[in-house]
Amino acid sequence: MPSSVMPTPNQEHASTLAVSAVGLRKSYGDKTVLDGLDLRIPAGSVFALLGPNGAGKTTAVKILSTLITADGGQAQVAGHDLSAAPDKVRAAIGVTGQFSAVDGLITGEENMLLMADLHHLPRREGRRVAAELLERFDLTDAAKKPASAYSGGMKRRLDIAMTLVGDPRIIFLDEPTTGLDPRARHTMWQIIRDLVTGGVTVFLTTQYLEEADELADRIAVLHNGTLAAEGTADELKRIVPGGHVRLRFDDPAAYRSAATALREATRDDEALALQLPSDGSQRELRSILDWLDSAGIEADELTMHTPDLDDVFFALTGNTDQPKETAR
Ligand code: ADP
Numbered sequence: 001m002p003s004s005v006m007p008t009p010n011q012e013h014a015s016t017l018a019v020s021a022v023g024l025r026k027s028y029g030d031k032t033v034l035d036g037l038d039l040r041i042p043a044g045s046v047f048a049l050l051g052p053n054g055a056g057k058t059t060a061v062k063i064l065s066t067l068i069t070a071d072g073g074q075a076q077v078a079g080h081d082l083s084a085a086p087d088k089v090r091a092a093i094g095v096t097g098q099f100s101a102v103d104g105l106i107t108g109e110e111n112m113l114l115m116a117d118l119h120h121l122p123r124r125e126g127r128r129v130a131a132e133l134l135e136r137f138d139l140t141d142a143a144k145k146p147a148s149a150y151s152g153g154m155k156r157r158l159d160i161a162m163t164l165v166g167d168p169r170i171i172f173l174d175e176p177t178t179g180l181d182p183r184a185r186h187t188m189w190q191i192i193r194d195l196v197t198g199g200v201t202v203f204l205t206t207q208y209l210e211e212a213d214e215l216a217d218r219i220a221v222l223h224n225g226t227l228a229a230e231g232t233a234d235e236l237k238r239i240v241p242g243g244h245v246r247l248r249f250d251d252p253a254a255y256r257s258a259a260t261a262l263r264e265a266t267r268d269d270e271a272l273a274l275q276l277p278s279d280g281s282q283r284e285l286r287s288i289l290d291w292l293d294s295a296g297i298e299a300d301e302l303t304m305h306t307p308d309l310d311d312v313f314f315a316l317t318g319n320t321d322q323p324k325e326t327a328r
Contacts, residue, residue, distance in 0.1 A: 021064065024074075025072035047219075096173055097175055105147075107144050109143040192204070223316060241307075
């Protein structure tokens with residue numbers, strides 16, 4: 001193929017990727033925050049950028065939402081180049097989170113109407129959209145109260161409602177549940193799921209492994225300014241050792257003969273249980289089952305244990321502050 005008709009990587013994926021970034025760099029003074037960040041986020045998916053406090057998550061969101069510029073690298077958001085067409089990027093995205101747009105001095109409704117004005121909606125249309133969104137986010141009763149009187153969860157809901165006035169295709173949610181109580185957190189998770197059902201791409205940053213596991217199609221772990229790993233929650237869990245199949249027996253005699261037959265298994269004589277290492281794949285589980293059958297071993301209980309995201313996170317980042325042992 002002559003080089004002139006070869007699609008560049010950017011052209012090739014512009015229509016299917018909501019965000020693509022190559023080699024994003026950002027430093028503050030001599031502190032390198034992002035050291036060559038690469039991202040490829042399919043449209044219509046939930047992507048979670050996971051990292052502890054100070055990892056650079058907000059910096060990445062600020063760059064991708066045009067609030068600050070990167071020192072190096074390239075990115076397309078909603079098919080538009082960040083540096084060549086920042087206005088087009090801004091028109092396609094919504095951003096909520098740590099730098100919330102909510103003004104506490106005015107009411108929830110006034111905040112919404114202000115957003116409608118910013119988006120140049122005709123007055124009547126603005127009022128209709130504001131009322132609809134306040135209703136959708138269960139804020140109708142509180143609409144006439146000053147936003148400063150709202151709970152943390154209500155403020156986040158108002159913030160998202162304000163973002164949706166502009167009908168964005170991509171929403172950046174920077175730590176949407178940090179500081180929320182469990183109930184408000186679950187409400188926020190449902191809101192995020194509903195956004196995706198509506199066709200929006202969600203770029204989420206979080207410190208919570210559970211949140212990434214719960215919501216994200218793909219998870220990336222930010223560490224030392226680059227992605228230490230990226231994949232589905234299950235893919236990430238499979239990259240750390242520690243997965244195993246556990247066989248438990250009611251009958252001590254059956255346990256002993258199984259333990260003799262399965263010499264490589266780890267024994268738990270008290271629980272009458274044996275552990276076999278496993279990567280958690282269907283293929284491996286099938287071969288373990290076949291092998292147990294052929295050895296005539298019948299366990300009373302068989303359970304699969306895959307490592308959780310905590311294991312992955314600590315294995316990747318080598319974070320030793322945690323009481324949990326790093327799997328390696
Ligand atoms: P996260 O969102 O993962 O908590 P941030 O992106 O907010 O992390 O910050 C990453 C690092 O960059 C932190 O060490 C922070 O102190 C530093 N940083 C962020 N913004 C600035 C700034 N405007 N000036 C100097 N340092 C900054």
